[in-house]
Amino acid sequence: MITIDYKSRVPIYDQITGGIIRLKTLGVLKGGDKLPSVRSLALKLGINPNTVQKAYAILEADGIIYSVSGKGSFISEDSAAADAILESAADEFKMAVENARRMGLDRARLEAVISEIYEGGITDDKNS
Amino acid sequence: MITIDYKSRVPIYDQITGGIIRLKTLGVLKGGDKLPSVRSLALKLGINPNTVQKAYAILEADGIIYSVSGKGSFISEDSAAADAILESAADEFKMAVENARRMGLDRARLEAVISEIYEGGITDDKNS
DNA sequence: TTAACTGTACTATAACGGTTAGTACAGTTG
DNA sequence: CAACTGTACTAACCGTTATAGTACAGTTAA
Numbered sequence: 001m002i003t004i005d006y007k008s009r010v011p012i013y014d015q016i017t018g019g020i021i022r023l024k025t026l027g028v029l030k031g032g033d034k035l036p037s038v039r040s041l042a043l044k045l046g047i048n049p050n051t052v053q054k055a056y057a058i059l060e061a062d063g064i065i066y067s068v069s070g071k072g073s074f075i076s077e078d079s080a081a082a083d084a085i086l087e088s089a090a091d092e093f094k095m096a097v098e099n100a101r102r103m104g105l106d107r108a109r110l111e112a113v114i115s116e117i118y119e120g121g122i123t124d125d126k127n128s
Numbered sequence: 129m130i131t132i133d134y135k136s137r138v139p140i141y142d143q144i145t146g147g148i149i150r151l152k153t154l155g156v157l158k159g160g161d162k163l164p165s166v167r168s169l170a171l172k173l174g175i176n177p178n179t180v181q182k183a184y185a186i187l188e189a190d191g192i193i194y195s196v197s198g199k200g201s202f203i204s205e206d207s208a209a210a211d212a213i214l215e216s217a218a219d220e221f222k223m224a225v226e227n228a229r230r231m232g233l234d235r236a237r238l239e240a241v242i243s244e245i246y247e248g249g250i251t252d253d254k255n256s
Numbered sequence: 257t258t259a260a261c262t263g264t265a266c267t268a269t270a271a272c273g274g275t276t277a278g279t280a281c282a283g284t285t286g
Numbered sequence: 287c288a289a290c291t292g293t294a295c296t297a298a299c300c301g302t303t304a305t306a307g308t309a310c311a312g313t314t315a316a
Binding site: 165184185196197199 | 290291292293294302
């Protein structure tokens, strides 16, 4: 399900939130699905429960999951969650752009990459 | 030449290395050009000389610049290293775009993010 | 009711990275 | 010699991340 790269500089709780968002985007997790409990996931990943709890708290604050004390944490159903996921994806992309710029890539280069990805061969854009 | 965003979570030395690579990519700095001294750049940016030194050390390790004790630091003539960094950064960015698309972000959203980043970043300050 | 689970809320601490501060030494230049 | 250059240290501070431990409240099933 979710794998953690302990060598990475990306915080573990970030990897968890990203992993769950990805799982929902891919359709593996759907609205109403129950997530592993804080303690069980921590045990499975070999990390501290507090770290999992932090990830779940962030996901809940973003509306991606909802938690019920005593019952567990579940994937959110409402469309607000989808918006939250979009927002989260946008944030991730923003970091990627910042990184690209820091590495010296100019804007034109980025635009070229985007065109390459978003134009699968048949293009419907009129200008350019 | 280089501006530092002190609010950013991106380390200052990373911003410096990226800035110099970018300046070389843009053609502002060319092979053999002399860089500001460790102490003068630190003074100009209002940071500690150690931080600049760290950035220069990284750039030298990557083959982007070369330093001569007593003389200064200079842009390397061999652009292979810089090109390699650009290439790897482009690959990384490409994966980020693919991911963003998979997450459901449309092209306009990506363009907006790019504009946001590339508008406030590079400044050609003549004062200070 | 009891027991075992669930989320949640704390405090304390360790570890790490980034940055600053200060000092020192060696090479270059005028 | 004086003033610059890069370089190499050590020490300290701070914020973030992660761990550790404890505690409390809600849920569920035996």
